[in-house]
Amino acid sequence: MTVNLPPVYEPAEVEDKIYLYWLEKDYFKAGGREGKKPFTIVIPPPNVTGTLHMGHALNNTIQDVLIRWRRMQGYDTLWLPGTDHAGIATQNKVEEHLAREGLSRYDVGREKFLEKAWEWKEEYHTRILQQLYKLGVSCDWSRERFTMDEGCSRAVREVFVSLYEKGLIYRGDYLVNWCPRCHTAISDIEVEHEEKPSTLTHIRYPGVGWKGQIVVATTRPETMLGDTAVAVHPEDPRYRALVGKKVMLPLMNREIPIIADEYVDPSFGSGAVKITPAHDPNDFAMGQRHGLEVVKAIGEKGTITPEMGKYAGMDRYAARRQIVADLEEQGFLDKIDDYTHAVGHCQRCKTEIEPLVSLQWFVKMKPLAGPAINVVKEGKTRFIPERFTRAYLHWMENIRDWCISRQIWWGHRIPAWYCPCGEVIVAKEDPSECPACGGTDLQQDTDVLDTWFSSALWPFSTLGWPEQTDDLQRYFPTSALVTGYDIISFWVARMIFMSLFFMDEIPFAEVSVHGLVRDAEGRKMSKSLGNGIDPLEIIDQYGADTLRFTLITGQAPGNDQRFRPESVEASRNFSNKIWNASRYVLMNLGDFKPEGLPKTLNRHDRWILDSFNRVTRETTALLEVYELGEAARAVYEFVWGDFCDWYIELSKAYLYGEGEAEKERSRAVLYHVLEGTLRLLHPFMPFISEEIWQHLPRSNSSPHAKEALCVSRWPQFRSQELDPEAREEMELVRAVIRAIRNLRSEVGLPPGQRSPVVFRVPTSLQPLLRAEQPFIEKLAWVEEITFLSEEAEKPAQALAALLDELEVYLPLAGVIDLEQEIARLGRELKNTEKDLARATAKIANPNFIQKAPPEIVEKEKNKKEELNRKQEKISGRLAELKKMA
RNA sequence: GGGCGAAUAGCUCAGUGGGAGAGCACCUGCCUUACAAGCAGGGGGUCCGGCGUUCAAAUCGCCGUUCGCCCA
Numbered sequence: 001m002t003v004n005l006p007p008v009y010e011p012a013e014v015e016d017k018i019y020l021y022w023l024e025k026d027y028f029k030a031g032g033r034e035g036k037k038p039f040t041i042v043i044p045p046p047n048v049t050g051t052l053h054m055g056h057a058l059n060n061t062i063q064d065v066l067i068r069w070r071r072m073q074g075y076d077t078l079w080l081p082g083t084d085h086a087g088i089a090t091q092n093k094v095e096e097h098l099a100r101e102g103l104s105r106y107d108v109g110r111e112k113f114l115e116k117a118w119e120w121k122e123e124y125h126t127r128i129l130q131q132l133y134k135l136g137v138s139c140d141w142s143r144e145r146f147t148m149d150e151g152c153s154r155a156v157r158e159v160f161v162s163l164y165e166k167g168l169i170y171r172g173d174y175l176v177n178w179c180p181r182c183h184t185a186i187s188d189i190e191v192e193h194e195e196k197p198s199t200l201t202h203i204r205y206p207g208v209g210w211k212g213q214i215v216v217a218t219t220r221p222e223t224m225l226g227d228t229a230v231a232v233h234p235e236d237p238r239y240r241a242l243v244g245k246k247v248m249l250p251l252m253n254r255e256i257p258i259i260a261d262e263y264v265d266p267s268f269g270s271g272a273v274k275i276t277p278a279h280d281p282n283d284f285a286m287g288q289r290h291g292l293e294v295v296k297a298i299g300e301k302g303t304i305t306p307e308m309g310k311y312a313g314m315d316r317y318a319a320r321r322q323i324v325a326d327l328e329e330q331g332f333l334d335k336i337d338d339y340t341h342a343v344g345h346c347q348r349c350k351t352e353i354e355p356l357v358s359l360q361w362f363v364k365m366k367p368l369a370g371p372a373i374n375v376v377k378e379g380k381t382r383f384i385p386e387r388f389t390r391a392y393l394h395w396m397e398n399i400r401d402w403c404i405s406r407q408i409w410w411g412h413r414i415p416a417w418y419c420p421c422g423e424v425i426v427a428k429e430d431p432s433e434c435p436a437c438g439g440t441d442l443q444q445d446t447d448v449l450d451t452w453f454s455s456a457l458w459p460f461s462t463l464g465w466p467e468q469t470d471d472l473q474r475y476f477p478t479s480a481l482v483t484g485y486d487i488i489s490f491w492v493a494r495m496i497f498m499s500l501f502f503m504d505e506i507p508f509a510e511v512s513v514h515g516l517v518r519d520a521e522g523r524k525m526s527k528s529l530g531n532g533i534d535p536l537e538i539i540d541q542y543g544a545d546t547l548r549f550t551l552i553t554g555q556a557p558g559n560d561q562r563f564r565p566e567s568v569e570a571s572r573n574f575s576n577k578i579w580n581a582s583r584y585v586l587m588n589l590g591d592f593k594p595e596g597l598p599k600t601l602n603r604h605d606r607w608i609l610d611s612f613n614r615v616t617r618e619t620t621a622l623l624e625v626y627e628l629g630e631a632a633r634a635v636y637e638f639v640w641g642d643f644c645d646w647y648i649e650l651s652k653a654y655l656y657g658e659g660e661a662e663k664e665r666s667r668a669v670l671y672h673v674l675e676g677t678l679r680l681l682h683p684f685m686p687f688i689s690e691e692i693w694q695h696l697p698r699s700n701s702s703p704h705a706k707e708a709l710c711v712s713r714w715p716q717f718r719s720q721e722l723d724p725e726a727r728e729e730m731e732l733v734r735a736v737i738r739a740i741r742n743l744r745s746e747v748g749l750p751p752g753q754r755s756p757v758v759f760r761v762p763t764s765l766q767p768l769l770r771a772e773q774p775f776i777e778k779l780a781w782v783e784e785i786t787f788l789s790e791e792a793e794k795p796a797q798a799l800a801a802l803l804d805e806l807e808v809y810l811p812l813a814g815v816i817d818l819e820q821e822i823a824r825l826g827r828e829l830k831n832t833e834k835d836l837a838r839a840t841a842k843i844a845n846p847n848f849i850q851k852a853p854p855e856i857v858e859k860e861k862n863k864k865e866e867l868n869r870k871q872e873k874i875s876g877r878l879a880e881l882k883k884m885a
Numbered sequence: 886g887g888g889c890g891a892a893u894a895g896c897u898c899a900g901u902g903g904g905a906g907a908g909c910a911c912c913u914g915c916c917u918u919a920c921a922a923g924c925a926g927g928g929g930g931u932c933c934g935g936c937g938u939u940c941a942a943a944u945c946g947c948c949g950u951u952c953g954c955c956c957a
Contacts, residue, residue: 007920193956342957391889391955398956485955520897522953553908556899559890560953564897566909573922584919629899633907648919656918738926744914745926751915781917781925835904842903847940856903856941863904 009579011543030078039075047086054517057535072714081139155461178356180302184407202334205247217269226297234260372497411448456494459507515560545685606726617717739801740780754783761806802873
């Protein structure tokens with residue numbers, strides 16, 4: 001074969017071609033590996049709201065690394081892809097779109113609106129898929145799902161009806177977080193709290209039938225319109241006598257009672273608080289305890305209700321200003337202080353939420369949370385890193401009922417129907433008549449379910465549930481879930497309790513948690529800041545492998561990372577390094593046919609095979625514990641630091657030399673190591689590794705004669721192939737070469753100018769160094785090596801590198817600057833003596849000898865001896881030089 | 886108010902009980918028949934501060950400082 005690869009890797013020319021090849025061959029399809037253990041991941045379904053961002057790129061790359069690695073290990077891998085309808089988010093997008101034509105959703109009507117939403121979904125679904133293809137993910141596309149497809153929708157109904165029948169779903173009046181802009185209730189965790197400078201308004205409430213007044217403080221004076229009590233602490237001596245009496249609500253001229261409740265903090269403000277059950281969660285709870293009236297002062301549009309006299313219809317902020325002005329005018333305003341407090345905002349549109357009492361559907365959480373707490377405590381589902389367990393448990397243990405109805409149109413419509421006779425019908429199939437009165441005038445609930453309701457079923461609904469499908473049997477529970485820490489409570493927690501309730505099993509054994517991808521300055525990437533980086537742009541410019549490698553190496557489990565152009569370039573350089581190392585091998589293979597490793601291997605071969613064996617072990621072990629960044633780094637170091645910097649350089653002597661047998665042996669090892677390296681690399685950089693692999697010669701007797709790297713075997717670590725002898729010898733050889741390079745660099749010798757060196761070396765080491773002489777000469781730009789025995793006189797006019805086992809001299813008659821060399825050796829002596837002192841002190845400590853593990857003590861002793869020899873050599877040399885000076 | 890995380894080279898970050906690391910940046914010398922997106926060499930650290938546990942702490946515990954996040 002003729003190989004003529006360009007010197008610079010061009011990802012754009014190979015990636016699409018290779019992805020299509022993989023798809024054609026159906027490599028990503030699960031099944032067909034009977035008898036193999038399954039390894040399953042369900043994708044965190046991206047929202048069809050828009051396109052993918054860097055966070056998605058990271059999330060999917062991690063999953064793809066795991067899946068490709070397990071596939072190569074021989075597992076029956078299933079990575080199930082899909083997308084999420086993302087209720088409020090998508091609805092908002094479609095509404096924005098309509099607004100450009102001057103239309104509201106009410107103008108077009110529910111049916112037409114949903115058509116638009118489906119169109120939106122189709123468009124973005126296609127784009128998301130394109131992006132995932134570009135990233136190179138190996139999902140089983142034949143099993144792709146959507147949260148609103150037929151099967152998932154059936155699962156949603158099944159779950160709703162079942163929970164309703166078991167009394168775990170109920171409908172009730174409750175204080176919910178209302179977004180006046182999205183015009184819907186949202187769950188507690190969809191509210192973002194933000195500290196904001198605000199004011200604390202102190203208002204006087206005059207006594208009724210008693211002399212005096214009570215001052216209450218509030219951050220939201222406009223809610224006073226709906227006050228139905230003033231509360232004090234029962235033990236508070238200032239107010240004890242007033243409990244049970246009444247005050248007059250200013251502006252409204254309504255009498256309201258003074259009540260006592262433990263909840264009131266007597267040390268805050270005046271120790272008395274106004275109670276607005278309709279507009280504050282704590283007040284609502286207190287109102288329930290005391291049977292207080294609920295007076296709505298603010299309506300669903302964020303405006304004052306019609307019952308509130310002159311304020312009726314005013315926007316809540318305008319009303320606040322007006323009310324404060326009126327209070328002041330009428331003498332009820334005590335004072336206004338500056339104050340900072342947390343204000344709830346809608347996660348989707350950032351509007352300040354308004355707590356409102358309304359009729360909503362809820363999931364009763366306590367019975368569901370218990371088992372979900374247990375499985376995590378028992379370690380049946382594990383969070384990685386472990387610290388996220390605590391956040392999960394804290395949330396689960398303090399959980400409140402989950403408001404699941406949303407007053408929007410895009411989503412799963414609540415399967416409840418109302419009959420004029422008062423009957424409520426909750427059913428899997430649309431009812432045609434009322435079971436109570438036989439009436440046919442049934443109205444379905446207009447609300448839809450919270451998006452997370454369907455996502456909570458994702459691990460089993462996507463596998464066919466409620467049908468007992470083969471896939472469900474085989475692939476559930478899934479093996480791992482890969483997700484960002486920001487959706488542990490939204491999604492992970494809910495999948496766990498839903499799965500335990502309906503499947504009686506955990507949904508996944510391990511949750512690998514990753515962090516956020518931030519911009520180069522560490523800020524969150526966001527549309528409003530305009531600091532987002534489109535993964536596709538990076539792929540177009542540098543290739544998917546580069547993007548993947550950047551994200552993976554920049555990542556430590558559970559930690560945020562910054563996306564920096566420098567790191568992208570570093571990854572790009574690495575892929576080019578791989579490309580060129582492969583070019584070198586391919587250019588020199590000739591008509592080589594792989595037939596396994598040669599029978600006789602030399603020291604260099606044994607050393608690189610030992611290194612490869614070690615990096616195989618390390619990479620595999622790191623992947624096992626989800627340390628993907630470390631695993632990728634291990635491969636990087638091996639490729640660049642061992643294979644390229646040393647083995648390839650050493651191999652040049654053979655390949656550019658004369659001996660045919662040597663050439664063949666060298667080719668075989670280069671081939672073997674390169675091929676194995678590509679396999680280690682493949683999960684991280686699937687495209688470049690596959691592309692090069694496809695260029696490698698193959699033969700039928702080759703042990704890895706698969707048709708694609710993507711389905712070849714993951715390298716196996718073999719302990720019997722470790723070669724400590726070769727390793728040790730090569731370490732010495734490399735140390736000698738580095739020492740010579742270092743000396744040459746001290747005097748600024750350019751590579752082209754070769755120099756003689758002198759070794760003063762024990763006879764035991766002479767065979768090794770004489771055997772390696774040609775390589776030392778080549779790699780250290782040496783022209784001639786003289787071997788001296790230890791008895792021989794040392795060269796005088798020379799720089800010295802004093803290793804603990806031998807001495808290396810660079811003779812430079814007349815060139816050497818004695819003063820400089822003395823200074824240099826003096827610095828080295830100082831460092832050596834410092835280390836020696838530390839080691840000596842350690843060994844002198846009887847506690848250390850007694851309590852430290854024997855191998856550590858042994859190591860320390862060896863170190864001390866080594867340093868001793870080195871110290872003697874340096875000081876000896878210094879004495880000689882000083883004599884000459 | 887409660888919880889969690891971060892603090893290590895100029896920058897960005899790995900490292901979690903046994904001799905301080907990487908990438909980038911910087912300095913020096915090099916186009917060396919794979920690669921200048923490269924090669925060789927080098928400088929650079931109070932591992933935030935303090936106390937403790939231990940034979941041994943960047944690593945474990947406690948206290949504090951600064952920053953970030955989550956929850957109430």
